[in-house]
Amino acid sequence: MKTTTAILAALGLSLCATTAMAKDLHVLNWKGYGADEPFATKAFEKMTGDKVVNDFFNSEQEMLTKLRTNPGLYDVVMINAAFMQQALDEKLVQPIDTATIENYGDIDDAKAKSKMLNVDGKTYGVPWTWGLTTIAINDKAFDTPPTSIKEMWKPEHKGRVTIRDDAVEAVQLGALATGQNINDIEDMDAVKKSLADLLPNIRTFWSSENDWNQMVASNQIDLGTYWSGSAGRAKVKFKLPVSLAVPKEGAVGWLDTFAIPKGSKNVEGAEKFINYMLSPEFYTEWDETVGAPVSASNKAVAALPADSFNRKVMGAPEIAERVQFQEPITDEQREEYLKLWQSLKVGAN
Amino acid sequence: MAAGAIPSNDTDRKETTPMAASGAMKQNGLRKALPLLLPAYAWLTLAIFLPLSAMVYFSLLTSMSPSEQSSSLTLANYATFFSDPLYATLLLRSLKLGLLVTLICVLIGFPAAYVLAKIFKGRAREAIFLLVILPFWSNSLVRVFSWSMVLREGGILDTALNAILPFHVTFDLMYSFPAVVIGLVHSYLPYMVLTCYLSLQAIDDALIEAARSLGATRFTTLRRVVAPLALPGVLAGSALIFIPVVGSFMEPRILGGRTGTLYGTVIEDQFTAVYNWPLGAALSFILLAVVLVILLVSAPVLRKAA
Numbered sequence: 086m087k088t089t090t091a092i093l094a095a096l097g098l099s100l101c102a103t104t105a106m107a108k109d110l111h112v113l114n115w116k117g118y119g120a121d122e123p124f125a126t127k128a129f130e131k132m133t134g135d136k137v138v139n140d141f142f143n144s145e146q147e148m149l150t151k152l153r154t155n156p157g158l159y160d161v162v163m164i165n166a167a168f169m170q171q172a173l174d175e176k177l178v179q180p181i182d183t184a185t186i187e188n189y190g191d192i193d194d195a196k197a198k199s200k201m202l203n204v205d206g207k208t209y210g211v212p213w214t215w216g217l218t219t220i221a222i223n224d225k226a227f228d229t230p231p232t233s234i235k236e237m238w239k240p241e242h243k244g245r246v247t248i249r250d251d252a253v254e255a256v257q258l259g260a261l262a263t264g265q266n267i268n269d270i271e272d273m274d275a276v277k278k279s280l281a282d283l284l285p286n287i288r289t290f291w292s293s294e295n296d297w298n299q300m301v302a303s304n305q306i307d308l309g310t311y312w313s314g315s316a317g318r319a320k321v322k323f324k325l326p327v328s329l330a331v332p333k334e335g336a337v338g339w340l341d342t343f344a345i346p347k348g349s350k351n352v353e354g355a356e357k358f359i360n361y362m363l364s365p366e367f368y369t370e371w372d373e374t375v376g377a378p379v380s381a382s383n384k385a386v387a388a389l390p391a392d393s394f395n396r397k398v399m400g401a402p403e404i405a406e407r408v409q410f411q412e413p414i415t416d417e418q419r420e421e422y423l424k425l426w427q428s429l430k431v432g433a434n
Numbered sequence: 435m436a437a438g439a440i441p442s443n444d445t446d447r448k449e450t451t452p453m454a455a456s457g458a459m460k461q462n463g464l465r466k467a468l469p470l471l472l473p474a475y476a477w478l479t480l481a482i483f484l485p486l487s488a489m490v491y492f493s494l495l496t497s498m499s500p501s502e503q504s505s506s507l508t509l510a511n512y513a514t515f516f517s518d519p520l521y522a523t524l525l526l527r528s529l530k531l532g533l534l535v536t537l538i539c540v541l542i543g544f545p546a547a548y549v550l551a552k553i554f555k556g557r558a559r560e561a562i563f564l565l566v567i568l569p570f571w572s573n574s575l576v577r578v579f580s581w582s583m584v585l586r587e588g589g590i591l592d593t594a595l596n597a598i599l600p601f602h603v604t605f606d607l608m609y610s611f612p613a614v615v616i617g618l619v620h621s622y623l624p625y626m627v628l629t630c631y632l633s634l635q636a637i638d639d640a641l642i643e644a645a646r647s648l649g650a651t652r653f654t655t656l657r658r659v660v661a662p663l664a665l666p667g668v669l670a671g672s673a674l675i676f677i678p679v680v681g682s683f684m685e686p687r688i689l690g691g692r693t694g695t696l697y698g699t700v701i702e703d704q705f706t707a708v709y710n711w712p713l714g715a716a717l718s719f720i721l722l723a724v725v726l727v728i729l730l731v732s733a734p735v736l737r738k739a740a
Contacts (some may be wrong), residue, residue: 251707289692303588430692432521
């Protein structure tokens with residue numbers, strides 16, 4: 086009897102919950118990337134009454150596939166700016182009325198006006214966070230941090246360098262090392278040669294943040310390519326001897342944005358959600374509790390403590406000078422890069 | 435589909451009874467076997483045949499992207515394999531790895547199986563048997579990662595060796611070809627032990643005793659009596675090991691470092707990194723064809739040997 090009443094009560098409760106619920110807001114993003122933080126979804130629900138339903142992808146290709154195969158399901162999607170072109174070509178996203186997003190004005194001007202996000206006078210992506218794919222060093226291996234990307238090629242680091250097993254990142258690294266624009270690589274042979282020279286120095290390829298941090302913790306590497314946010318987390322959160330060393334040749338920048346998929350059933354909620362994601366309240370808590378990349382909102386970054394990684398290191402003027410933001414890559418280019426990368430890896434043995 | 439298969443079994447059974455009375459003996463046997471076979475075949479159709487046919491279709495497509503409506507059928511993906519020496523080099527390397535791992539598994543697994551089947555009895559056998567299958571109870575990914583703790587510089591093996599030896603050695607096998615071989619042998623050895631054990635256990639001890647009493651040395655007995663009778667088990671184990679090792683990608687990726695690029699990892703890249711399923715599927719079918727050819731060519735030779 087007791088269990089029956091309990092079940093009935095539970096049923097009644099859940100029924101009440103569904104009727105009381107204003108609306109669902111379906112968000113598509115990487116797992117563990119801000120939007121699904123429990124504190125954030127709770128605060129947003131309290132603020133608007135909309136319930137956040139998170140869904141995740143493991144690669145940009147998967148994100149696009151999910152948008153294609155579930156039209157009308159998602160209300161907010163996190164898209165890397167370099168993939169916006171493809172989403173637009175396939176008509177997967179709709180224009181955003183930036184006037185409804187209060188915090189839009191705080192976004193760094195250059196990023197908000199990026200050609201990748203604004204097409205024919207309409208805005209399709211709201212910049213959210215950005216970061217670098219650049220070099221990080223094991224502090225134990227250097228008395229003074231290196232200033233050139235060429236450090237990775239030096240013979241004294243033989244077997245002590247790591248890069249990510251990713252064809253695009255590898256090719257872009259080669260482009261930077263040979264003084265080329267990462268978005269317009271003219272001399273592919275030079276890239277190939279420079280990567281072939283680098284391979285003997287490589288200890289292994291990393292695939293996750295954990296790989297990188299473990300190799301530093303067990304002192305197996307001197308330096309390697311890394312993501313700026315990850316390097317910050319390794320230093321601040323895990324107390325590892327890791328420092329970011331943005332080389333004078335430049336660094337690859339990426340820009341993550343929020344978009345509203347075509348057919349969204351809760352556009353109003355989506356606009357509110359994007360607004361909240363850009364707010365200093367959300368950003369400071371995210372950076373403090375988990376560790377975040379750099380917010381695209383100047384106001385949000387300014388709300389961080391002055392000595393924080395995202396303000397002190399990432400806000401340094403030389404970083405802004407050196408960053409080359411990654412632009413769209415076609416499928417053909419991607420396949421060409423992969424082939425080059427694979428043949429290099431095979432030839433290296 | 436699986437649910438649909440069950441009622442059809444019932445109708446088969448009902449029809450079988452009048453047929454049996456009519457006395458069509460041979461057909462009757464097949465009819466009776468049908469309900470027993472059907473679940474297995476329905477499952478095979480559902481779980482293997484359908485996905486494989488879908489993959490055959492993918493391997494013939496020009497593109498997977500739905501934005502390009504012009505996607506049409508082509509053999510270009512198969513041609514890629516032959517036009518670029520990269521893939522053949524990788525396949526050869528994977529085949530060599532498969533042979534090496536299989537050979538090591540025979541060398542380690544056969545003696546172990548012999549001891550299990552012929553020397554240990556009762557409780558001891560059960561205990562050792564349990565130890566052989568124990569690794570199967572843990573996730574293979576966990577096992578591979580645990581090797582990385584053992585093999586790296588400053589890892590368990592390195593520390594242990596330096597604690598025992600009077601001089602200093604640097605023992606670092608991590609991210610090398612030997613590390614891949616060690617990981618794969620560890621993963622697949624139980625198959626060899628189990629198949630060898632089954633065929634060794636079936637050998638009548640009296641045969642071995644007869645050989646010994648007729649004056650054969652231990653080695654001759656092994657060579658002339660035990661080995662030929664156990665050969666089917668060794669072959670079954672070898673096939674079970676060789677085929678997955680040739681296509682392996684997880685162990686090389688984790689343990690091999692930059693030497694870990696193999697045929698399997700390249701297929702994986704096509705599926706996960708560049709979303710080029712057609713090429714990935716085509717490469718998989720070429721692997722399937724090569725493995726089938728190897729098995730077909732070796733079958734008569736091995737049958738003669740057996």
